[in-house]
Amino acid sequence: MSASVEQLSCQELVELVTSYFEGALPADERASFEHHIEGCTGCHEYVRQMRTTIELTGRLTTADLSPAAEAKLLTVFRNWKSPR
Amino acid sequence: MYNASLLRVALIYVASRAVAEDVVQETWIGVLNGIDRFEGRSSLKTWIFRILTNIAKTRGQREGRTVPFSALERPDAVPEAAVDADRFLPADHGRWPGHWASKPERWPEERLLAAETRAVVEQAIERLPPAQRTVISLRDVEGWSSDETRNALGVSETNQRVLLHRARSKVRQALEDYFSEAQ
Numbered sequence: 001m002s003a004s005v006e007q008l009s010c011q012e013l014v015e016l017v018t019s020y021f022e023g024a025l026p027a028d029e030r031a032s033f034e035h036h037i038e039g040c041t042g043c044h045e046y047v048r049q050m051r052t053t054i055e056l057t058g059r060l061t062t063a064d065l066s067p068a069a070e071a072k073l074l075t076v077f078r079n080w081k082s083p084r
Numbered sequence: 085m086y087n088a089s090l091l092r093v094a095l096i097y098v099a100s101r102a103v104a105e106d107v108v109q110e111t112w113i114g115v116l117n118g119i120d121r122f123e124g125r126s127s128l129k130t131w132i133f134r135i136l137t138n139i140a141k142t143r144g145q146r147e148g149r150t151v152p153f154s155a156l157e158r159p160d161a162v163p164e165a166a167v168d169a170d171r172f173l174p175a176d177h178g179r180w181p182g183h184w185a186s187k188p189e190r191w192p193e194e195r196l197l198a199a200e201t202r203a204v205v206e207q208a209i210e211r212l213p214p215a216q217r218t219v220i221s222l223r224d225v226e227g228w229s230s231d232e233t234r235n236a237l238g239v240s241e242t243n244q245r246v247l248l249h250r251a252r253s254k255v256r257q258a259l260e261d262y263f264s265e266a267q
Contacts, residue, residue, distance in 0.1 A: 009182025011172040015165075018249035022230060024241075042187035046167075049188055052196065053256040056205050057224040059197075069105040070087070073112060 008032050013043050017050050086129065089228075090136050092221050093236060096156070096214045097137070097144035107143055111136040126235070133236035156215050156239050159246040166253035191263050201262070208258035212251050219244060220251035 008016075008029075013036055019025050020033050037044045090111060094104035114135045122131055175181050195201055209217055209225075218237065222228045228236075234244040 009172075010184045011167070011169070011182035014167045014253075015249070017166070018245055018252060022245060024245065040183075042184035045188045045190060049191065049256050049260065050252060052191065053205075053252055053259060054224055056196065056201065056259070057209070057220065057252075057255060058227065059202065060206060060209075060225050066101075066105065069109065073087075073109050076109060076113060077116075 008036050010036075010040060010043050010046075013037070013040075014046060017047060020047075021050075021054075086132060089222060089226055089236075090133070092218050093133060093136060094140045096218050096237075097140035099147055103143060103147070104140075107136065107140045110139050114139065127232075129232065130235040134238075137236075137238060156237060156243065156247075159215070159243050159250070164250050166249065167257070188260065189264065191259070195263070201259070204258055204262045205255055208255045209251070212254060216247050216251040216254075219247040220255070223248055224252070 013033060016025060016029065016033055020030065025033060037047055087108060090108045091101075091104050094107040094111075095101070098104050098107060111132065115132055118135070122128065126134070171184065171186050173180050173183050173185050177183075209220060212220065219233060222233045222236065223230065230241060230244055230248075234241055237244070239247075
């Protein structure tokens with residue numbers, strides 16, 4: 001493990017959280033990330049908050065087409081004739 | 085079936101919801117007319133979103149909107165920190181450079197599922213720039229994979245991740261602000 005990776009600061013760590021979740025960190029950076037959050041209460045809590053954020057976002061439902069646009073679309077589907 | 089996602093992606097390229105709805109409708113017409121030519125080399129979902137982005141880009145160009153493309157293609161052009169620099173000790177600090185000056189506090193567990201908290205998340209996502217809003221919506225609201233998302237938007241994996249990271253970081257910050265002011 002290189003010295004620069006070993007000395008990952010909190011300010012650097014917060015920029016790596018998504019890459020960490022996505023499994024996109026190289027092995028040495030991943031190890032250094034995990035080592036850091038084990039020993040640092042601030043970053044441990046930060047990573048927890050990011051997980052909570054993702055969970056809460058996952059509870060939202062999506063806004064769909066307006067009823068008028070949906071009705072228009074249905075008309076298009078109904079009137080559509082295959083070119084064949 | 086994908087109308088909400090189609091609408092969201094269209095809104096990256098065109099200014100108004102009305103135009104975006106037109107784009108979605110044109111997309112389905114394009115799908116119906118072109119389905120015979122669909123060769124199954126990509127997934128059907130990816131193919132539908134390609135049709136949408138082509139139509140939306142053309143409409144957006146006609147409207148003179150070009151800014152969002154750079155947001156998708158070069159998100160790193162404008163650096164953005166996940167957390168404000170003043171939350172950390174300065175780089176020239178003798179002992180702990182770049183460590184927390186003010187640590188994140190534990191969030192109140194019992195308020196996480198409250199309707200008000202949900203509204204905070206919703207508003208934070210609404211305020212995001214369109215490219216970030218779209219990526220977080222597809223990934224975290226609709227549960228798409230990173231491959232599905234980057235194929236639909238035609239962005240690199242790295243850029244998709246940068247946009248997602250910025251979006252999630254801002255939503256986290258909004259929640260932190262909310263919980264710390266309301267205690």
